[in-house]
């Protein structure tokens with residue numbers, strides 16, 4: 001199992017005592033799986049990811065267990081956390097501009113990480129990045145590598161970020177609203193790239209989205225989070241048909257549908 005979250009709890013320290021945000025979250029992601037985590041804003045989706053990667057400091061109190069590729073993250077020492085984050089996982093978030101240094105050429109941002117963090121020779125790092133930029137659907141990869149983030153569109157930059165995420169050969173990707181800011185066509189292309197990596201590399205993906213239609217269309221399983229608790233877990237292709245929890249039903253009825261004339 002790539003990701004095993006069991007009974008994960010998290011509270012932030014507040015002036016009037018601890019503020020519980022996650023209340024016993026349990027979910028798994030296996031090799032080759034795309035697993036969805038849905039819920040309304042503030043339900044704790046991003047907190048689940050950040051807690052799993054142990055990105056909080058002393059402000060957060062954690063309980064339960066998170067194992068990534070068998071390694072327990074709660075209680076792991078800083079060197080182990082750095083290794084798991086750098087070697088086994090990648091995190092792709094909504095805003096690709098926040099993930100890239102604005103004053104560096106995108107090729108340098110991507111190759112430097114491979115050279116510094118992963119000890120790859122410069123020429124090999126350069127070739128890897130060029131090949132991955134092609135794989136994520138960018139034409140003229142050498143030219144792209146010489147560009148700065150502001151010279152690219154959001155869709156192009158998110159492809160760059162995904163190429164960077166794949167460059168270290170992670171076994172598990174946390175995609176936190178990774179395609180939410182993209183137009184529908186670019187979103188479909190980027191998702192197709194991720195799905196190919198899932199098939200070809202046996203990658204596992206925890207896919208966080210507020211878009212239930214998207215989750216139903218692409219996820220093997222979908223977990224529904226409400227106030228830090230998973231209230232329902234369903235096969236993606238049965239999400240709309242089989243959901244029984246009132247919260248899931250309310251999310252479904254609130255999800256916008258594109259029907260002819262609906263924009264009028």
Ligand SMILES: Nc1ncnc2c1ncn2[C@@H]1O[C@H](COP(=O)(O)OP(=O)(O)OP(=O)(O)O)[C@@H](O)[C@H]1O
Nearest residue numbers: 012021039040041042043044045046047048059210
């Ligand atoms: N550092 C923090 N200190 C205190 N409360 C926090 C902190 N980070 C998040 N929270 C609270 O935890 C709750 C869950 O937030 P989280 O960002 O995980 O939600 P989400 O489901 O990802 O929502 P969104 O889709 O809006 O990002 C929210 O009520 C938020 O205000």
